[in-house]
Amino acid sequence: MPETLSFFQKFFFSFLLTILLSGCGETTEKTLSDSAQKVEANKITVTDDLGRKLEIPAQPKRVMALSAAMTEMLFAVVPDSLIVARTQVCNFPEAALKKPVVNSYPLDLEGLLVLKPEIIFTEDGITSMETAAKIEQLGIPVYFQKYEKVTDIFRGLNDIGKIMRRETEAQKLTDSLQTELNAIENEVKTQELKRALVVINTDPIYVYGRNTLMTDKLEKAGGQNALQENFPQQSPQLTREYVLQLNPGFIFGISQVQNEAFFRLYPELKKVDAYKNKRIFNLNDDLAARPSPRVVESVREIRNYLQK
Amino acid sequence: MLLLTFGVTIAGLKLGSFDTDFPTVWNALFNHNAEDPAHFAVLHLRLPRLLLAICVGASLAFCGYLMQAMVNNALADPYILGTASGASFGASFCFFAFTNLTVFGIYLPPFAALLGSFVVTIVVVALGTRSGQLIPSQMLLAGIALTSLIGALTSLITFLSSSEGKLKSVIFWAMGGFEKASWESLPYPATALMLALLVFMFMEKRLNVLLLGPDRAKMLGVNVAQTRWIILITVSVVTGFAVALSGPVGFVGLIIPHVTRGLLGITGKLNLIFCALTGGLFMLICDLLSRIVFPPAGLPVGVVTSLFGVPFFVYLLLKKNYKFN
Numbered sequence: 001m002p003e004t005l006s007f008f009q010k011f012f013f014s015f016l017l018t019i020l021l022s023g024c025g026e027t028t029e030k031t032l033s034d035s036a037q038k039v040e041a042n043k044i045t046v047t048d049d050l051g052r053k054l055e056i057p058a059q060p061k062r063v064m065a066l067s068a069a070m071t072e073m074l075f076a077v078v079p080d081s082l083i084v085a086r087t088q089v090c091n092f093p094e095a096a097l098k099k100p101v102v103n104s105y106p107l108d109l110e111g112l113l114v115l116k117p118e119i120i121f122t123e124d125g126i127t128s129m130e131t132a133a134k135i136e137q138l139g140i141p142v143y144f145q146k147y148e149k150v151t152d153i154f155r156g157l158n159d160i161g162k163i164m165r166r167e168t169e170a171q172k173l174t175d176s177l178q179t180e181l182n183a184i185e186n187e188v189k190t191q192e193l194k195r196a197l198v199v200i201n202t203d204p205i206y207v208y209g210r211n212t213l214m215t216d217k218l219e220k221a222g223g224q225n226a227l228q229e230n231f232p233q234q235s236p237q238l239t240r241e242y243v244l245q246l247n248p249g250f251i252f253g254i255s256q257v258q259n260e261a262f263f264r265l266y267p268e269l270k271k272v273d274a275y276k277n278k279r280i281f282n283l284n285d286d287l288a289a290r291p292s293p294r295v296v297e298s299v300r301e302i303r304n305y306l307q308k
Numbered sequence: 309m310l311l312l313t314f315g316v317t318i319a320g321l322k323l324g325s326f327d328t329d330f331p332t333v334w335n336a337l338f339n340h341n342a343e344d345p346a347h348f349a350v351l352h353l354r355l356p357r358l359l360l361a362i363c364v365g366a367s368l369a370f371c372g373y374l375m376q377a378m379v380n381n382a383l384a385d386p387y388i389l390g391t392a393s394g395a396s397f398g399a400s401f402c403f404f405a406f407t408n409l410t411v412f413g414i415y416l417p418p419f420a421a422l423l424g425s426f427v428v429t430i431v432v433v434a435l436g437t438r439s440g441q442l443i444p445s446q447m448l449l450a451g452i453a454l455t456s457l458i459g460a461l462t463s464l465i466t467f468l469s470s471s472e473g474k475l476k477s478v479i480f481w482a483m484g485g486f487e488k489a490s491w492e493s494l495p496y497p498a499t500a501l502m503l504a505l506l507v508f509m510f511m512e513k514r515l516n517v518l519l520l521g522p523d524r525a526k527m528l529g530v531n532v533a534q535t536r537w538i539i540l541i542t543v544s545v546v547t548g549f550a551v552a553l554s555g556p557v558g559f560v561g562l563i564i565p566h567v568t569r570g571l572l573g574i575t576g577k578l579n580l581i582f583c584a585l586t587g588g589l590f591m592l593i594c595d596l597l598s599r600i601v602f603p604p605a606g607l608p609v610g611v612v613t614s615l616f617g618v619p620f621f622v623y624l625l626l627k628k629n630y631k632f633n
Contacts, residue, residue, distance in 0.1 A: 239605050
């Protein structure tokens with residue numbers, strides 16, 4: 001075998017290589033919900049919910065999420081084998097607990113480098129733009145989703161399905177969730193609206209504001225957010241006097257909110273109808289706070305309390 | 309000053325989530341109907357809040373005045389004894405260590421804050437004492453060092469927390485506020501302040517002489533060591549109660565004593581009372597402003613005290629050619 005290639009051989013291989021490379025540059029068009037995307041070689045360009053354009057693998061094989069809700073969404077749509085890690089706060093489904101942990105706060109960049117996900121999913125408000133930029137410097141695209149309504153979660157699931165080439169599975173799941181949701185809505189639509197306040201934090205008092213997923217869940221469960229005023233923040237801080245003036249018929253607590261402790265801390269609030277009528281309940285933390293595929297379960301839980 | 313404070317308090321009683329006019333405020337105070345939620349809000353939520361703001365502002369300004377006289381330093385404030393950092397540590401520890409923050413009907417964080425402030429103050433005083441004698445410069449340094457150490461420990465327990473809610477509680481507590489004011493808690497800081505004012509009304513001359521420096525004060529017959537100990541105990545107790553209920557509101561204890569001296573002179577006869585009243589009025593206005601600007605909960609009052617107070621303080625320093633002693 002000759003040790004060096006002849007001029008003719010070099011020319012032939014160069015020509016062949018040029019042909020092959022130019023073939024890889026051809027593009028095809030795909031649609032991903034409302035976002036435009038292009039397929040370029042084995043990469044596609046997608047637009048996430050924040051309007052950021054990202055170049056991602058056409059068929060990602062290694063993915064993870066930086067929020068507990070999005071980990072639940074991935075496990076609902078994507079085969080477990082493609083999910084490479086979870087964060088320290090991801091505790092559902094059980095299969096997630098078997099995955100290695102990458103700390104999301106403070107972010108474990110080295111952990112990401114070791115596990116090399118090809119795309120990371122996260123939620124608006126959970127991961128900062130600064131953190132996303134750091135991750136993207138490692139060559140890992142960060143796909144943000146944003147949810148203000150229950151239907152945004154279904155759209156999010158379908159988007160994950162399209163990105164991961166699991167459209168059919170995602171569509172089946174969202175269809176079934178939508179059917180369940182419709183059944184709950186039909187059941188409560190003739191009932192009187194019940195005014196509820198959902199307390200996120202007790203000291204100081206923070207509640208879910210009007211333009212939040214929780215408001216949509218309350219409405220679908222036959223209730224209404226007692227807080228109808230618009231505030232600049234999604235979850236505004238309230239005073240005792242404001243809560244007294246709202247006089248909610250129901251008070252739901254999530255996270256570390258403990259009903260008895262709440263009223264021991266603010267005995268003045270025992271004057272509200274919710275306390276007088278013993279309509280104060282703790283919602284399941286994870287169901288209430290996470291925009292996950294378990295959203296219908298969350299609506300059902302709220303519906304059950306509102307009927308008490 | 310008293311009339312102005314009274315006027316602002318009455319105006320403050322109108323401000324809140326319920327629409328209340330002056331007749332409603334009057335009726336809430338003098339023809340109280342316990343079933344009327346607006347009456348309840350005026351008497352049980354707004355009035356204690358306004359009174360606590362006055363009390364805390366007066367306490368911090370008064371203690372700042374005492375500390376500046378004691379260490380003869382224009383930069384001294386009530387927090388140089390580590391009171392604020394100790395209180396913050398106590399409250400933070402309580403927020404993170406206990407799931408149930410109310411035991412036997414008592415809300416624990418103010419008690420933990422009070423305990424933290426006393427413990428740290430005692431350590432600072434012990435470090436600033438040699439052979440039973442207080443050495444102000446040594447105490448200042450001990451205060452600064454311990455404040456840093458306690459601050460680091462507070463940051464550590466905050467960092468180790470996994471609960472966003474608890475983080476919020478600690479951060480908001482550290483920025484100060486009067487939302488949890490109640491008739492039950494108000495007597496503690498109010499009594500401490502009244503007693504302290506009474507004691508120091510009879511000691512005002514001693515304070516003025518202290519500003520001349522310890523040696524000259526001794527020559528003029530002042531028992532410097534005894535006066536310093538009285539100041540120290542007073543400041544610890546009064547600041548401790550104030551900070552425990554409101555959180556460590558910054559700047560009032562530093563600027564109001566200077567404002568007082570700038571307006572009434574360095575050794576004015578009514579300096580202490582005026583300083584306390586000005587501190588109370590200033591805090592009251594800051595609390596009202598915070599709620600007007602950012603309803604309903606208001607900005608953290610510590611933010612407003614700095615934003616509102618510092619420009620006036622700088623103006624005073626430049627315009628009046630003010631000197632500390």
